[in-house]
């Protein structure tokens with residue numbers, strides 16, 4: 001039997017090769033962000049490899065695909081997938097938890113860029129302003145990371161990788177999570193704090209929780225006002241964990257010193273968005289896991305999940321367990 005497999009955006013060739021060994025593969029050349037576009041693409045498909053995490057797999061979309069057996073995420077966030085509906089309809093939903101170290105590196109890169117003001121200094125050099133002048137602009141002086149406090153919100157796979165790297169840089173690490181990790185507190189010498197206490201005492205706050213009903217706008221005006229005016233906020237998780245309007249206000253009015261953002265409430269971020277007008281932020285286009293190596297791992301892992309399910313087996317990284325998975 002030949003299967004039909006939809007890949008919602010371009011992925012690494014190694015993953016495609018695997019998929020082609022089991023079915024006919026169709027790749028969308030542009031990001032699919034609307035339900036109607038998705039319905040048009042998946043109505044007669046057996047499997048979807050959901051690449052960007054922005055594809056809205058609502059109940060209506062899932063009900064329009066009677067042959068669909070698996071949605072394999074090319075990543076770990078599945079906030080755009082109605083997992084309850086997938087369960088009821090017998091569709092597996094899987095993740096590819098192979099991007100933690102890569103996202104952690106990107107997070108540290110954003111922290112470094114903010115601490116050393118790399119993006120501002122780069123602009124100065126291009127504009128012909130040299131070191132001597134830099135000293136006349138105190139807001140261009142960087143800060144040391146050693147001895148600074150990093151507050152991690154969400155000490156899961158990525159949060160832990162960030163913690164390890166921050167400790168190696170001499171930072172003090174505190175964290176907030178719904179799950180207390182006393183084992184890690186002991187072995188790494190890190191400390192648990194309430195969310196408010198973490199926000200009050202951190203020099204850098206880094207967000208690593210999934211987007212859920214509980215974490216939606218978890219960081220709003222009240223939380224931003226708790227942060228130190230010298231502190232930086234970094235978000236490589238999901239844009240909607242932060243109330244963007246409140247963040248723009250905080251950045252404009254100096255409640256916090258700056259922000260490093262890879263994810264946004266609206267993606268792609270519109271080119272004229274207020275965030276793009278601020279010079280105390282560094283922005284990246286939801287690219288934290290997009291290295292050569294990680295993109296390959298993600299494509300292979302997601303493709304292997306599809307193959308397992310289309311061969312009648314169970315996936316390795318399911319986020320649901322349908323009572324009656326659709327038969328192949």
Ligand SMILES: NC(=O)C1=CN([C@@H]2O[C@H](COP(=O)(O)OP(=O)(O)OC[C@H]3O[C@@H](n4cnc5c(N)ncnc54)[C@H](O)[C@@H]3O)[C@@H](O)[C@H]2O)C=CC1
Pocket residue numbers: 075076077078097099100103153154155156157158159176177178179208209210211212214215236237238262263286287288289
């Ligand atoms: N920018 C990017 O390209 C990427 C973004 N992500 C985002 O990062 C998120 C985290 O990924 P992982 O670390 O792999 O997930 P994970 O599931 O390993 O860790 C999430 C942590 O958040 C905690 N948590 C959940 N709800 C919470 C709440 N209400 N309050 C406090 N803590 C809570 C969990 O207990 C867990 O420790 C993903 O869900 C995804 O949205 C992930 C990969 C790449």
Ligand SMILES: O=CC(=O)O
Pocket residue numbers: 052053074075076077078099289
């Ligand atoms: O945003 C990326 C993911 O892995 O989720």
